[in-house]
Amino acid sequence: MEGFKYRRRVDYSDTDLGGIVHFSRFFVYMETAEHEFLRARGTSVDRTVNGVRISWPRVSATCDFKSPARFGDVLDVRVRVVRRGVKSMTYGFEFWRGDTLLAEGQTTAVCCIMHPNRRPEPVEIPDWFARAIENDT
Amino acid sequence: MEGFKYRRRVDYSDTDLGGIVHFSRFFVYMETAEHEFLRARGTSVDRTVNGVRISWPRVSATCDFKSPARFGDVLDVRVRVVRRGVKSMTYGFEFWRGDTLLAEGQTTAVCCIMHPNRRPEPVEIPDWFARAIENDT
Amino acid sequence: MEGFKYRRRVDYSDTDLGGIVHFSRFFVYMETAEHEFLRARGTSVDRTVNGVRISWPRVSATCDFKSPARFGDVLDVRVRVVRRGVKSMTYGFEFWRGDTLLAEGQTTAVCCIMHPNRRPEPVEIPDWFARAIENDT
Amino acid sequence: MEGFKYRRRVDYSDTDLGGIVHFSRFFVYMETAEHEFLRARGTSVDRTVNGVRISWPRVSATCDFKSPARFGDVLDVRVRVVRRGVKSMTYGFEFWRGDTLLAEGQTTAVCCIMHPNRRPEPVEIPDWFARAIENDT
Numbered sequence: 001m002e003g004f005k006y007r008r009r010v011d012y013s014d015t016d017l018g019g020i021v022h023f024s025r026f027f028v029y030m031e032t033a034e035h036e037f038l039r040a041r042g043t044s045v046d047r048t049v050n051g052v053r054i055s056w057p058r059v060s061a062t063c064d065f066k067s068p069a070r071f072g073d074v075l076d077v078r079v080r081v082v083r084r085g086v087k088s089m090t091y092g093f094e095f096w097r098g099d100t101l102l103a104e105g106q107t108t109a110v111c112c113i114m115h116p117n118r119r120p121e122p123v124e125i126p127d128w129f130a131r132a133i134e135n136d137t
Numbered sequence: 138m139e140g141f142k143y144r145r146r147v148d149y150s151d152t153d154l155g156g157i158v159h160f161s162r163f164f165v166y167m168e169t170a171e172h173e174f175l176r177a178r179g180t181s182v183d184r185t186v187n188g189v190r191i192s193w194p195r196v197s198a199t200c201d202f203k204s205p206a207r208f209g210d211v212l213d214v215r216v217r218v219v220r221r222g223v224k225s226m227t228y229g230f231e232f233w234r235g236d237t238l239l240a241e242g243q244t245t246a247v248c249c250i251m252h253p254n255r256r257p258e259p260v261e262i263p264d265w266f267a268r269a270i271e272n273d274t
Numbered sequence: 275m276e277g278f279k280y281r282r283r284v285d286y287s288d289t290d291l292g293g294i295v296h297f298s299r300f301f302v303y304m305e306t307a308e309h310e311f312l313r314a315r316g317t318s319v320d321r322t323v324n325g326v327r328i329s330w331p332r333v334s335a336t337c338d339f340k341s342p343a344r345f346g347d348v349l350d351v352r353v354r355v356v357r358r359g360v361k362s363m364t365y366g367f368e369f370w371r372g373d374t375l376l377a378e379g380q381t382t383a384v385c386c387i388m389h390p391n392r393r394p395e396p397v398e399i400p401d402w403f404a405r406a407i408e409n410d411t
Numbered sequence: 412m413e414g415f416k417y418r419r420r421v422d423y424s425d426t427d428l429g430g431i432v433h434f435s436r437f438f439v440y441m442e443t444a445e446h447e448f449l450r451a452r453g454t455s456v457d458r459t460v461n462g463v464r465i466s467w468p469r470v471s472a473t474c475d476f477k478s479p480a481r482f483g484d485v486l487d488v489r490v491r492v493v494r495r496g497v498k499s500m501t502y503g504f505e506f507w508r509g510d511t512l513l514a515e516g517q518t519t520a521v522c523c524i525m526h527p528n529r530r531p532e533p534v535e536i537p538d539w540f541a542r543a544i545e546n547d548t
Contacts, residue, residue, distance in 0.1 A: 012446060012456065013296050013439045017183070017289040017345055018251065023195045024164040024287060028424045031161070035423060039483075045423065046154070046482065058160045062199035068256070071291055071457065072450075114155065116390065119205065149309060149319065150302045150435060152428040154482055159424050165287045172286060176346075182286065183345065208320065208428055209313075253527065291457070292525065297469045298438040305435070320428070332434045336473035342530065388429065393479065 003080035003136070004040060006033035010073045020068035027061055030093045030105050033077035037091075043132040046114075054129070056089065056109035057120050063093075063105035073097050084130075084137040087111050087122050140217035140273070141177060143170035147210045157205035164198055167230045167242050170214035174228075180269040183251075191266070193226070193246035194257050200230075200242035210234050221267075221274040224248050224259050277354035277410070278314060280307035284347045294342035301335055304367045304379050307351040311365075317406040320388075328403070330363070330383035331394050337367075337379035347371050358404075358411040361385050361396050414491035414547070415451060417444035421484045431479035438472055441504045441516050444488040448502075454543040457525075465540070467500070467520035468531050474504075474516035484508050495541075495548040498522050498533050 008029060016022040035045050046055045069075060076096040083090040088110045095103040111129070112120035145166060153159040172182050183192045206212060213233040220227040225247045232240040248266070249257035282303060290296040309319050320329045343349060350370040357364040362384045369377040385403070386394035419440060427433040446456050457466045480486060487507040494501040499521045506514040522540070523531035 011439060011443045012290060013298060013442060015291040016286060017291070017293045018192055018194065018257075019291045020194070022287050023198055024161050024168070027161040027164060028422060031424060032422050035483075044483070055155055057155065057157070057205065058202055060199070060201045061160055062197070064197045065195055068194065072446075072455070120155075148302060148306050149427060150305060150433050153423060154426040154428070154430045156428045161424060165285060168287060169285050172346075181346070209309075209318070292466055292468065292531075294468070297472055298435050298442070301435040301438060329429055331429065331431070331479065332476055334473070334475045335434055336471070338471045339469055342468065394429075 003078055004033075004037045006036045006077045006079060008032070008075050008077065010069055010071055010075065012071050015071050020070055023063070023065060026063050026065070026095065026103055026105060027107075029075065029077055029095070030061070030063070030091075030107055033079045033093060034091050034107065037079040038132070041132040041136075043129060049126065049128060053114040054123075054126060055112055055114045055120070057112055058107055058109045059088070061105070061107045063103055065103045067100055067102045069095070069097060069102050075102070081133060081136045082106060084125070084133070086124055089125070140215055141170075141174045143173045143214045143216060145169070145212050145214065147206055147208055147212065149208050152208050157207055160200070160202060163200050163202070163232065163240055163242060164244075166212065166214055166232070167198070167200070167228075167244055170216045170230060171228050171244065174216040175269070178269040178273075180266060186263065186265060190251040191260075191263060192249055192251045192257070194249055195244055195246045196225070198242070198244045200240055202240045204237055204239045206232070206234060206239050212239070218270060218273045219243060221262070221270070223261055226262070277352055278307075278311045280310045280351045280353065282306070282349050282351065284343055284345055284349065286345050289345050294344055295347075297337070297339060300337050300339070300369065300377055300379060301381075303349065303351055303369070304335070304337070304365075304381055307353045307367060308365050308381065311353040312406070315406040315410075317403060323400065323402060327388040328397075328400060329386055329388045329394070331386055332381055332383045333362070335379070335381045337377055339377045341374055341376045343369070343371060343376050349376070355407060355410045356380060358399070358407070360398055363399070414489055415444075415448045417447045417488045417490065419443070419486050419488065421480055421482055421486065423482050426482050431481055432484075434474070434476060437474050437476070437506065437514055437516060438518075440486065440488055440506070441472070441474070441502075441518055444490045444504060445502050445518065448490040449543070452543040452547075454540060460537065460539060464525040465534075465537060466523055466525045466531070468523055469518055469520045470499070472516070472518045474514055476514045478511055478513045480506070480508060480513050486513070492544060492547045493517060495536070495544070497535055500536070
C-alpha cells in the first residue's frame with residue numbers, strides 16, 4: 001500500500017488490562033491519520049469557507065485486528081483514498097510496526113455543512129477540497 | 138432485534154467539537170454492552186478457571202452510523218449473538234435513542250488463553266462459556 | 275461526606291496495562307458525577323436560557339488516589355459543593371467501592387457565556403443555576 | 412521553566428462539545444510527557460529488571476487550566492522533576508502553545524513492584540532509575 005504515512009507512538013493510556021492497545025484506539029489513530037493526510041495536502045477536516053463550515057461526520061468505520069500493539073510501540077499508519085464519492089470519502093488504513101502489519105481499517109465520511117443546533121446537512125464535496133486531494137484519487 | 142439491552146447515558150467527555158458523540162466511543166459502548174450481556178448470564182469476558190485465564194481479543198469491529206448521539210442522551214444498546222464459532226464469537230449491536238436507530242455494529246472476538254508476556258493463544262470456547270450463552274445461540 | 279451519590283461500573287476500556295483504572299478516567303467520572311448531580315437538581319452543565327448559552331469550563335482539577343479500582347468494580351462517587359463563588363463552583367468528590375475509599379478529588383469550574391468562535395466569557399452565576407443548588411450550599 | 416519538552420498535536424477526539432480540549436486529556440498529555448522524559452533518559456516507566464517489574468502508580472494529579480487548547484494546536488509540554496522522594500517522584504508540567512501558557516500541572520507517582528493479581532507494593536526507587544534521572548534532581 002502506497003500513500004501517506006502517519007507515525008505515532010502508543011500512549012500508556014491507550015492500553016487496557018489485557019496489556020495491549022484497546023481496539024477502540026485504532027479508530028482514533030485512523031482519524032488522526034486522516035487529518036494529518038489532509039493537513040499535508042493543505043486542507044482540514046473542519047474548515048469554514050465563505051462562512052460555511054464544512055465537516056465530515058462518519059457513516060461507517062471498520063477495522064480488522066491481526067496482531068496486538070503495545071505501550072511504546074511506534075506505529076506507522078498508511079492512508080489512502082479508497083473512493084471519492086459525490087458527497088463522501090472512503091479512506092483505507094494500514095497499521096504497521098516495522099515490517100509487521102497489525103491492523104487494517106476503513107472509514108467513510110460524508111461532507112456536511114455544520115449548522116449550529118441542527119443536524120449536519122450532507123452536500124457535494126466542494127472544489128477546494130476536491131482540488132486538495134486530486135492527486136490521491 | 139430481540140435480545141439483551143444495555144442502557145447508558147452519554148458522558149460529556151464522549152462528545153467532540155462537532156457537538157456529537159465521537160465515533161470511537163460507539164465501540165466502547167459496544168464492548169461494555171457485550172460485557173454486561175455476559176455478566177447477565179453469570180460469566181465474564183476475562184475469567185480465570187483452573188488457573189487458565191481466558192479473555193477475548195477482538196479480530197474485527199465495524200459500525201454504521203445513521204444519526205448522531207448527543208451529550209445526555211440515554212442510549213439503549215441491544216446485543217445479540219450473531220454467530221458462535223469454534224474459537225470465536227460474533228456479536229451484533231443496535232443503538233437506539235427511544236424509537237430512533239442511531240447505529241448498528243458488529244464485533245468478533247477470539248477465545249484466547251492469556252499468558253503473561255506472550256501473545257494471546259487462540260483456543261476452543263470452553264464449556265463453561267458455551268453453557269452460559271446456550272440460550273442465545 | 276454527605277450528599278449526592280453517582281454509581282458507575284468500571285468499563286474495560288477504563289483500565290490500562292497496569293491492570294487498574296487509568297488515573298485520567300477518575301476525572302471523567304468526577305465530571306459525570308457533577309453532571310448527574312446537576313441533573314438531579316433539574317438543571318444542566320450546558321444550558322441555553324434566553325438565547326445565552328452558559329457552560330462551565332474547568333480552571334482546576336485535582337485527585338488523590340488511595341487504592342486502585344479495577345474492571346467491573348461498582349464505584350459510588352459522592353458529590354458535594356465545596357464552595358459557591360460569584361462566578362465559580364468548586365465541587366468535592368469521593369470514590370467509594372463498598373466501604374473502601376479509593377480516591378478523593380476536587381474540581382473548580384467558571385460560569386461562562388459560550389460564544390461561537392470566541393473564548394468563553396466568565397460571568398456571574400445566573401439565578402436559575404443558583405436556585406437549583408441552593409440546598410447544597 | 413527549563414527542562415525536557417514533549418511536543419504533541421491535539422487530536423480531534425481530544426476535544427469536547429465545548430469546542431476545546433477536554434480537561435481529562437491534559438492528564439494523558441502529562442503522563443505521556445513524563446514517559447517521553449524517561450525514554451529520553453534511557454529508562455521506562457514500566458520496566459522489568461532481574462525479574463522484578465517496577466511501575467509507578469499515581470497517588471496524586473493536579474492541573475490548573477488558564478487558556479483552552481483546540482483541535483490541531485501544537486502543544487509543548489515542559490517536564491521537570493519537582494521532587495525525588497525515597498519511594499516517589501513528583502513531576503511538574505507546563506503546557507505551552509507558542510508563547511501562551513495554557514496549563515500547569517503536577518503528578519506524584521510511587522515506585523512499586525507490580526505483582527500479578529496483587530496490589531502494587533511500594534519500594535525504594537532502585538539505583539538504575541535514580542541514575543537515569545540524576546542530572547534532573
